Amino acid sequence: MKIVKTKPELCNGCGACMTACSKTRYKVEDPQKSAIRVKENSEKPGSYEIIVCNHCGECIPVCNTEAMHRARNGAVRIDDVKCVGCCICVGFCPNNAIFTHPEINEPIKCIACGACTRVCPTGAIYMEEK
Amino acid sequence: MIKVNKEDMEYQEGMTIEDILRKKKYTFRMITVIVNGRVIPKDQHSAYRIMDGDNVDVVHIMSGG
Amino acid sequence: MDLLEMKKAHKLLARMDYELGKVEKGYTNRTLYINLSDNTIKTKPVTEQMKEIFIGGRGFGLWYLWNAITEKTKWSDPENEIIISTGPIGGITQYPGAGKSLVVTLSPTTGSVMDNNTGGYFGPLLKFAGWDALEIQGKAEKDVIIYIDGNSGYVTIEEAPLEAVDSHLAAEQFTAMYADSEEDKRNVAVVSSGRGAENTLIGLLNFSFYDVKRGVPRMKQAARGGTGTVFRDKKIKAIIVKYSGVKGDTNGPADKQKIIDAGLRLHREIYELDKVQNRMREVGTAHLTEIMNDYDLLPVMNFQYGSHQDAVKLSSDVFKEYFTQGLPDGCWYGCSMACAKAVDNFELKTGPYKGQKVCVDAAEYETVAGVGANCAIFDPEYVIEANFYCDTYGMDIISTATSMAFVMECYERGIINKEITGGLEIKFGNKDAALELIHQMGNGYGFGKIVGQGVRRMKKIFAEEYGADPNLLNDIGMEVKGLECSQYVSKESLAQQGGYALANKGPQHDEAWLIFMDMVNKQIPTFEDKAQALFYFPLFRTWFGLNGLCKLPWNDIEPADNGLTDEPAKVPEHVRNYVDIFNGVTGKNITKEDIILQSERVYNFQRIFNLRMGYGTRKYDIPPYRFMGPVTKEEYESRAERYDNQLKELGYDIEGKTVEEKIKMLREYREDQYQKLCDAVYKRRGWTPDGVPTLETVKRLGIHFPDVVELISKHQ
Numbered sequence: 001m002k003i004v005k006t007k008p009e010l011c012n013g014c015g016a017c018m019t020a021c022s023k024t025r026y027k028v029e030d031p032q033k034s035a036i037r038v039k040e041n042s043e044k045p046g047s048y049e050i051i052v053c054n055h056c057g058e059c060i061p062v063c064n065t066e067a068m069h070r071a072r073n074g075a076v077r078i079d080d081v082k083c084v085g086c087c088i089c090v091g092f093c094p095n096n097a098i099f100t101h102p103e104i105n106e107p108i109k110c111i112a113c114g115a116c117t118r119v120c121p122t123g124a125i126y127m128e129e130k
Numbered sequence: 131m132i133k134v135n136k137e138d139m140e141y142q143e144g145m146t147i148e149d150i151l152r153k154k155k156y157t158f159r160m161i162t163v164i165v166n167g168r169v170i171p172k173d174q175h176s177a178y179r180i181m182d183g184d185n186v187d188v189v190h191i192m193s194g195g
Numbered sequence: 196m197d198l199l200e201m202k203k204a205h206k207l208l209a210r211m212d213y214e215l216g217k218v219e220k221g222y223t224n225r226t227l228y229i230n231l232s233d234n235t236i237k238t239k240p241v242t243e244q245m246k247e248i249f250i251g252g253r254g255f256g257l258w259y260l261w262n263a264i265t266e267k268t269k270w271s272d273p274e275n276e277i278i279i280s281t282g283p284i285g286g287i288t289q290y291p292g293a294g295k296s297l298v299v300t301l302s303p304t305t306g307s308v309m310d311n312n313t314g315g316y317f318g319p320l321l322k323f324a325g326w327d328a329l330e331i332q333g334k335a336e337k338d339v340i341i342y343i344d345g346n347s348g349y350v351t352i353e354e355a356p357l358e359a360v361d362s363h364l365a366a367e368q369f370t371a372m373y374a375d376s377e378e379d380k381r382n383v384a385v386v387s388s389g390r391g392a393e394n395t396l397i398g399l400l401n402f403s404f405y406d407v408k409r410g411v412p413r414m415k416q417a418a419r420g421g422t423g424t425v426f427r428d429k430k431i432k433a434i435i436v437k438y439s440g441v442k443g444d445t446n447g448p449a450d451k452q453k454i455i456d457a458g459l460r461l462h463r464e465i466y467e468l469d470k471v472q473n474r475m476r477e478v479g480t481a482h483l484t485e486i487m488n489d490y491d492l493l494p495v496m497n498f499q500y501g502s503h504q505d506a507v508k509l510s511s512d513v514f515k516e517y518f519t520q521g522l523p524d525g526c527w528y529g530c531s532m533a534c535a536k537a538v539d540n541f542e543l544k545t546g547p548y549k550g551q552k553v554c555v556d557a558a559e560y561e562t563v564a565g566v567g568a569n570c571a572i573f574d575p576e577y578v579i580e581a582n583f584y585c586d587t588y589g590m591d592i593i594s595t596a597t598s599m600a601f602v603m604e605c606y607e608r609g610i611i612n613k614e615i616t617g618g619l620e621i622k623f624g625n626k627d628a629a630l631e632l633i634h635q636m637g638n639g640y641g642f643g644k645i646v647g648q649g650v651r652r653m654k655k656i657f658a659e660e661y662g663a664d665p666n667l668l669n670d671i672g673m674e675v676k677g678l679e680c681s682q683y684v685s686k687e688s689l690a691q692q693g694g695y696a697l698a699n700k701g702p703q704h705d706e707a708w709l710i711f712m713d714m715v716n717k718q719i720p721t722f723e724d725k726a727q728a729l730f731y732f733p734l735f736r737t738w739f740g741l742n743g744l745c746k747l748p749w750n751d752i753e754p755a756d757n758g759l760t761d762e763p764a765k766v767p768e769h770v771r772n773y774v775d776i777f778n779g780v781t782g783k784n785i786t787k788e789d790i791i792l793q794s795e796r797v798y799n800f801q802r803i804f805n806l807r808m809g810y811g812t813r814k815y816d817i818p819p820y821r822f823m824g825p826v827t828k829e830e831y832e833s834r835a836e837r838y839d840n841q842l843k844e845l846g847y848d849i850e851g852k853t854v855e856e857k858i859k860m861l862r863e864y865r866e867d868q869y870q871k872l873c874d875a876v877y878k879r880r881g882w883t884p885d886g887v888p889t890l891e892t893v894k895r896l897g898i899h900f901p902d903v904v905e906l907i908s909k910h911q
């Protein structure tokens with residue numbers, strides 16, 4: 001399967017990916033509802049860190065409800081019907097790549113749809129085999 | 131002579147915090163070791179040498195059960 | 196027998212349809228009252244005063260029971276109640292340990308009020324079904340179930356003659372019966388007991404939670420003080436609640452983000468640190484066995500000794516091999532501490548289920564230490580087997596273990612013999628006899644009928660019927676207030692003697708566990724220090740029971756820098772989390788001092804409840820001497836150096852003295868110390884020298900209801 005990969009050195013911090021993600025997933029343009037996050041490096045202004053799930057699957061066994069699962073296409077996904085919003089997966093992701101928002105009951109995580117990569121102007125994010 | 135948790139303990143040349151823990155059978159993991167009022171981080175326990183007359187407190191955290 | 200047949204045999208006795216509620220800021224603002232004598236089902240409103248003074252959970256239970264009974268009520272009277280309630284925080288999914296159910300009733304063994312704090316899904320699902328508490332009064336004629344459907348909005352009382360009483364079967368049958376599909380099973384929670392609850396006074400309640408990974412209902416226990424015995428005496432076979440749709444906001448929090456933030460801080464801490472701290476995720480509380488053994492605190496042979504060379508055979512590494520690893524063993528959603536370990540595919544070797552393979556919720560520290568070390572049986576498979584049967588028979592494993600250890604000592608000392616035990620050679624270390632005794636207790640025959648009454652009644656029987664020396668029995672029978680002691684040796688920690696014997700319901704460590712602070716760290720040397728610890732910690736822990744919280748995520752994990760804080764034993768950062776989640780749920784604005792104040796109200800109320808039932812004064816706070824020091828020669832000799840030194844330091848001349856003489860000196864001293872401890876604690880708690888809350892205290896706390904004032908006025 002293809003997942004989102006990053007080349008942070010190319011990132012210019014425009015945030016188009018976050019808007020695209022939240023729009024695809026939640027029909028709003030709100031970076032706080034995005035599954036990919038771009039953060040300016042506090043020590044090195046002008047350089048950016050990109051955080052996004054790499055579908056390693058470590059969050060699957062920690063989930064009590066089997067909501068977190070590997071989908072048929074290989075992506076690690078949350079089944080919203082089963083999920084109780086406990087956020088264990090958020091705390092147990094080694095990459096801190098799952099996010100929360102008070103208006104959304106389930107955690108926000110990447111589903112490997114690629115919407116963000118299609119709007120990135122610099123090639124800092126792109127889809128590639130895992 | 132040193133003090134460990136307010137009790138006397140024979141001082142031995144070169145003894146480390148780890149030696150004290152072993153001697154006292156302090157096997158519990160949630161402890162903080164304080165030597166003369168200063169906290170000694172866990173990763174230094176095996177190297178940190180105790181001096182004669184030191185006051186060592188091994189504070190066990192769990193309030194238990 | 197199939198489920199359809201069982202269900203068809205149900206006979207509807209009463210039904211109430213209700214409007215589905217909505218949880219607002221942690222409360223539904225109503226409770227469900229059921230009377231099984233006349234099959235009443237009705238709604239009661241939750242008043243602001245109840246929320247303000249009693250908060251919820253144990254507080255609600257105490258208040259309802261107070262109003263339901265008189266000082267003459269006995270546990271088996273129809274007016275006795277069983278009240279189950281979680282609390283305002285109970286049911287949030289984001290913070291570890293936030294799904295506890297609190298159970299309150301009048302106890303068969305203590306004669307006074309009993310409280311229990313248990314996991315399982317019942318309490319939260321009950322609230323989401325629309326009820327802050329379930330209050331059951333009266334007695335049914337035939338076995339009944341209570342069913343609450345929180346999605347369709349109705350409650351029924353039904354005769355249910357065919358389902359099993361034993362819990363592992365009952366939980367499975369009722370879960371399957373009321374779930375629409377496999378996926379739906381996690382939305383069903385069952386409270387049940389077992390045959391042992393009918394045949395002993397130490398019956399427990401099992402609270403189920405469906406484990407979707409294992410595909411079986413698991414169980415947590417409200418175990419202490421015979422709660423299950425009351426349940427079966429009321430002829431309740433099971434209480435079932437069903438609610439589907441648990442989400443992150445079902446508890447109606449005022450400020451969800453606050454809760455998420457606190458939850459994430461703790462999840463992260465557990466993720467990073469549990470593996471280097473207590474390994475709760477791997478072995479649960481079983482890690483304590485080797486620790487207690489190393490610190491001479493593991494009860495061995497009826498609390499005579501504190502360690503044993505064979506204890507390694509019961510260490511957590513041994514149990515880890517039995518526990519299925521890598522499963523999210525939380526007893527409510529969101530508990531990343533995940534201590535609820537289980538042994539899968541365990542083949543039973545004895546009893547009515549012999550040869551069957553079962554999933555056993557085993558084994559917690561109390562079990563390992565109790566039926567294992569305390570009975571000197573160092574065999575993990577026996578421990579798992581005993582654990583299974585105590586649970587499914589519905590018998591408190593702590594009381595079973597402490598009672599068995601007592602019996603074993605009596606046997607070895609010749610107080611009882613084979614004639615009395617019906618041929619059982621009930622010696623320390625005899626695992627076949629121990630299992631046989633558990634089956635006798637559960638099934639109500641032979642010597643098990645006597646043991647199942649608990650230590651207090653056995654002391655009486657052995658003295659009155661078998662001519663045993665009552666003084667010795669009183670010294671070695673490990674109960675206070677009629678409740679058997681949980682599994683820690685308190686002999687060398689005065690503060691813990693108080694932690695046990697002053698506890699409202701009896702000697703259970705859930706009020707205070709001060710042994711490390713006192714005996715190891717020596718942080719609380721004076722009476723005032725100890726009194727302060729016995730003020731703060733029991734109150735702080737009471738608060739968990741008001742809110743539906745588990746104690747373990749408070750201090751079985753700690754932030755990396757906790758040791759650097761002013762008061763590491765309190766785990767200040769976690770206290771901050773609790774303030775945040777309470778405010779996040781209720782929208783109130785409490786401080787950490789308010790936590791103590793909230794508890795102080797309920798704690799004092801419970802103390803006064805004991806008084807009302809004829810107890811609750813100093814003389815009921817005095818433990819048997821074995822809690823305080825060595826009763827026998829062997830015990831003294833096992834720690835001779837420690838005791839000799841103590842006597843010398845105290846200025847006793849022990850030169851040429853016999854062990855018996857030294858035991859006497861030590862005893863005089865320690866018993867006097869204990870009385871002084873009581874003086875200091877009573878003073879700190881605002882009680883009279885006889886241990887009764889003063890009028891001033893009661894007024895300060897706002898619990899000066901007329902009947903309370905009238906009652907305590909007689910004791911000022």
Ligand code: SF4
Pocket residue numbers: 052053054055056057058059060076092093094095096097098109
């Ligand atoms: S969310 Fe984290 S743990 Fe889960 S698959 Fe992605 S990177 Fe791995």
Ligand code: SF4
Pocket residue numbers: 062063064065066067068078082083084085086087088089090106107
């Ligand atoms: S938040 Fe949902 S997906 Fe994540 S661990 Fe909890 S139930 Fe599973």
Ligand code: SF4
Pocket residue numbers: 291292293294314524525526527530531532533534535745746747748
């Ligand atoms: S720590 Fe253990 S007992 Fe407490 S809530 Fe979590 S799983 Fe349940």
